Amino acid sequence: xxxxxxxxxxxxxxxxxxxxxxxxxxxxxxxxxxxxxxxxxxxxxxxxxxxxxxxxxxxxxxxxxxxxxxxxxxxxxxxxxxxxxxxxxxxxxxxxxxxxxxxxxxxxxxxxxxxxxxxxxxxxxxxxxxxxxxxxxxxxxxxxxxxxxxxxxxxxxxxxxxxxxxxxxxxxxxxxxxxxxxxxx
Amino acid sequence: xxxxxxxxxxxxxxxxxxxxxxxxxxxxxxxxxxxxxxxxxxxxxxxxxxxxxxxxxxxxxxxxxxxxxxxxxxxxxxxxxxxxxxxxxxxxxxxxxxxxxxxxxxxxxxxxxxxxxxxxxxxxxxxxxxxxxxxxxxxxxxxxxxxxxxxxxxxxxxxxxxxxxxxxxxxxxxxxxxxxxxxxxxxxxxxxxxxxxxxxxxxxxxxxxx
Numbered sequence: 229x230x231x232x233x234x235x236x237x238x239x240x241x242x243x244x245x246x247x248x249x250x251x252x253x254x255x256x257x258x259x260x261x262x263x264x265x266x267x268x269x270x271x272x273x274x275x276x277x278x279x280x281x282x283x284x285x286x287x288x289x290x291x292x293x294x295x296x297x298x299x300x301x302x303x304x305x306x307x308x309x310x311x312x313x314x315x316x317x318x319x320x321x322x323x324x325x326x327x328x329x330x331x332x333x334x335x336x337x338x339x340x341x342x343x344x345x346x347x348x349x350x351x352x353x354x355x356x357x358x359x360x361x362x363x364x365x366x367x368x369x370x371x372x373x374x375x376x377x378x379x380x381x382x383x384x385x386x387x388x389x390x391x392x393x394x395x396x397x398x399x400x401x402x403x404x405x406x407x408x409x410x411x412x413x
Numbered sequence: 414x415x416x417x418x419x420x421x422x423x424x425x426x427x428x429x430x431x432x433x434x435x436x437x438x439x440x441x442x443x444x445x446x447x448x449x450x451x452x453x454x455x456x457x458x459x460x461x462x463x464x465x466x467x468x469x470x471x472x473x474x475x476x477x478x479x480x481x482x483x484x485x486x487x488x489x490x491x492x493x494x495x496x497x498x499x500x501x502x503x504x505x506x507x508x509x510x511x512x513x514x515x516x517x518x519x520x521x522x523x524x525x526x527x528x529x530x531x532x533x534x535x536x537x538x539x540x541x542x543x544x545x546x547x548x549x550x551x552x553x554x555x556x557x558x559x560x561x562x563x564x565x566x567x568x569x570x571x572x573x574x575x576x577x578x579x580x581x582x583x584x585x586x587x588x589x590x591x592x593x594x595x596x597x598x599x600x601x602x603x604x605x606x607x608x609x610x611x612x613x614x615x616x617x618x619x620x621x622x623x
Contacts, residue, residue: 249437256444289499300579303530305483357497381494382579 257283259385262298264310268363268370272296272401273310278392279400281385291359291380292316293408296387296400299361302378310387311361311371315409317380320351321360323373352377359383364404448475448583450492452504456536460490460598461504461588472590473504473598475583483578485510485532487608488600490585493534493576502582505534506602511578513608518573524609527575535573535606 259282265275273279273296281298285291293313301307315321354360358377363369372378390396452461452471461471475492485491485507495501509515511529518539527533588594 246434246438249441250433252441252444253437256440300577301530302577302579303528305530305577305579305581355497357495357499379494379496379499379577379580381496381499382577 255283257287259283259388261391262308262310262387266310267368268365269296269310269312270365270368271404272312272364273387273390276392277390277396279310279387280389280391281387283385285386286383289380291383291386293319294403297359297361297383298385298387299378299383302375302382308384309361309371311363311369312403312408313359314362314372314403314407315354315360317354317356317358319354319360319409321354321372321409322351357381360409362405362407366405366407444477445481446476446478448477448492449473449589450475450502450504456538457490457504457506458538460506460537461585469591471588471594473585474587474589476586477583479584479586480581483581485578485581485584486600488602490598490600491534492582492585494580494582496574496576496580503534504585505536505573507532508535508602508606509533509608510611513611515606515608520573525575530578531575532578532581533573533575537603 259280262279262281264273264277264279267275285295286297291297291313293316295313296310297313298308298310301309352360354377357380359380360372360377362371362373387400390398390400450473452473455462461473473490480491487507487510489507490504491507492502492504495503509527510532511527513527513533515525515527515533517523517525518535525533585598587598588596
């Protein structure tokens, strides 16, 4: 009797482990559901929207300009950020941020735009292995304009479908800001 | 004939069900618990690959469970996804954590405060004069020739830099090959590379004094 219970428990554990591993592989290599919060991607994605982000593009290195990606925050690995890819490695980005904001030993939290001390219009070249991320809501988004280019390896996945709210179900819109860098051939 | 067809179908079923058990479990173990990696390059000498690639490279066991919350300690040898090439991993020692002030060797800034969410890594082989200063366009190390994208081959080209904590991949806990080098890897920092002070620790000490 005891042996039967033990056998059943072990069998149950075995199935749990197996299906847990299958779930891990699905979430890690196929895609995951993400609940977004914050105003930095309005109007494309509003707060409390649920989106589906697929992982295959990231593992196959197929993320392109204009894609909305979920990435780990460079300053807090427990937080994720949802932004649009504006430029890939090698692209020149024109930005009006402070000229010394990308020095590695400073990286200040960017204060409100009205307090920015200097304007620099020198184009920044995105280094190898990095991407330039910006939110669609440029006025209210902390992105690469404040913390610099983000390593590609921090990207988790590409947002491909909006699932909630139901009246907005479907693919996501193009960038409303027109900031995506054209191909420099 | 019918018996052979039945036996064939049984084998196929057994293979498929075994496949769906073995592959997800293996992938999950490699992603979450432990990884095995061969170290290439000389920038971690003498801790790893003390004789270079002549007698064969060291193989290390990477503990992925201990870094699941991005907790690394100073002196650990860690593998990190390369900020320059997302398909490559580099293996280095952690010298400083966020908030530490350090004196750099050959970096563009002599003194540096490691920003939040980042940590500072260095190779052990400081005499390796081709340490790169930053993420420059070309890393000129002769040992770089074998950096491949195969899953278990790492390249430890000379790099000292700060990396985001989100890039940490695993902590090297043991050397498992060759057998005469079986050992546990202990965290240690050369005394001349210790951080000068820690911003956050000193701030809390001041508060306690008041």
